[in-house]
Amino acid sequence: MWNRAQLINQLRSHLKQYCPAALAIFAVRGVGLDSREARAVLAVAPDPATAARL
DSSP: OHHHHHHHHHHHHHHHHHOHHHHHHHHHHTOOTTSHHHHHHHHHOOSHHHHHHO
């Protein structure tokens, strides 16, 4: 459990610097970064340019 929380915090920190729009999207929908939906979106669009094309 501790390891999972640590990884989510690291992901949140990296997204805040690299692609803050992803944090805003998941916060608005109420979907956490550890959800299936978030993992699917990040897998399909690993960078901001790819995400913009979606």
